[in-house]
Amino acid sequence: xxxxxxxxxxxxxxxxxxxxxxxxxxxxxxxxxxxxxxxxxxxxxxxxxxxxxxxxxxxxxxxxxxxxxxxxxxxxxxxxxxxxxxxxxxxxxxxxxxxxxxxxxxxxxxxxxxxxxxxxxxxxxxxxxxxxxxxxxxxxxxxxxxxxxxxxxxxxxxxxxxxxxxxxxxxxxxxxxxxxxxxxxxxxxxxxxxxxxxxxxxxxxxxxxxxxxxxxxxxxxxxxxxxxxxxxxxxxxxxxxxxxxxxxxxxxxxxxxxxxxxxxxxxxxxxxxxxxxxxxxxxxxxxxxxxxxxxxxxxxxxxxxxxxxxxxxxxxxxxxxxxxxxxxxxxxxxxxxxxxxxxx
Numbered sequence: 001x002x003x004x005x006x007x008x009x010x011x012x013x014x015x016x017x018x019x020x021x022x023x024x025x026x027x028x029x030x031x032x033x034x035x036x037x038x039x040x041x042x043x044x045x046x047x048x049x050x051x052x053x054x055x056x057x058x059x060x061x062x063x064x065x066x067x068x069x070x071x072x073x074x075x076x077x078x079x080x081x082x083x084x085x086x087x088x089x090x091x092x093x094x095x096x097x098x099x100x101x102x103x104x105x106x107x108x109x110x111x112x113x114x115x116x117x118x119x120x121x122x123x124x125x126x127x128x129x130x131x132x133x134x135x136x137x138x139x140x141x142x143x144x145x146x147x148x149x150x151x152x153x154x155x156x157x158x159x160x161x162x163x164x165x166x167x168x169x170x171x172x173x174x175x176x177x178x179x180x181x182x183x184x185x186x187x188x189x190x191x192x193x194x195x196x197x198x199x200x201x202x203x204x205x206x207x208x209x210x211x212x213x214x215x216x217x218x219x220x221x222x223x224x225x226x227x228x229x230x231x232x233x234x235x236x237x238x239x240x241x242x243x244x245x246x247x248x249x250x251x252x253x254x255x256x257x258x259x260x261x262x263x264x265x266x267x268x269x270x271x272x273x274x275x276x277x278x279x280x281x282x283x284x285x286x287x288x289x290x291x292x293x294x295x296x297x298x299x300x301x302x303x304x305x306x307x308x309x310x311x312x313x314x315x316x317x318x319x320x321x322x323x324x325x326x327x328x329x330x331x332x333x334x335x336x337x338x339x340x341x342x343x344x
Contacts, residue, residue, distance in 0.1 A: 060220030090304025131169030138162035141249030150278030
């Protein structure tokens, strides 16, 4: 826990980002900048499709969160889900262990409609949903990797990641149901004190396993499999479910190892480099898959950073509408009290 706190501090974030970027530079220098650049150039025509698939993954994650809101989900205007999703995506890409920070931000932005208690409970449960979805997709990924004849360490690593994420996800769900998490956080975080009891009340009456939410998140992982499959095809001409699942497993192991690095930059590239033979690719081709995915993610991170500047929050929009309404009413009142003044 202390390590996470240090990583999320400003110096920690800077150090983690430098380490990640340093790892990428080290890998590229050893493989060869020109070789990797050529592999990336080969996929340039497919980049819009990679971008579209990335936003589909985010859409599935947003629908997963919406499922956790239950009946309260319909109170949120669709455009606010979109706004919260993009801003949360940017935060997730910039912070170490960014998922928790992103869910906290989305909860803050949507609490106006669903209530702070439900938003907080959904943010906590979303952590478990993501872990369980990763575990679900890792099982066929491990099997596919083993059938492809990959080095034995790789399917073992993917299977171990599946077991770990499944155990951790179930633990988070059980703790949310049987431990008064909201009250515990309220004693330590002043901002949570006012709605901590509401979080506990929501967690106690919700089903232990949120199947719909997990289903949407697994759908997002399936889209990610398609994304990796598309990149494999454009780089090597390899097409098939087995290699696509294997690439997904490689990605998830790298993401788990580099969780404290913003966007897992360097960790995923390193894992693809080590596992290149499992995909029958050169190191340059394998690492270019991770680099292109990171470029797509960076694109949407930039969009998410711009959103708060060009898309005002609902509260500000309502405030502006109220001011306009007051001005109109004031003019009408003036016209009523002084009917001749408007004609002079």
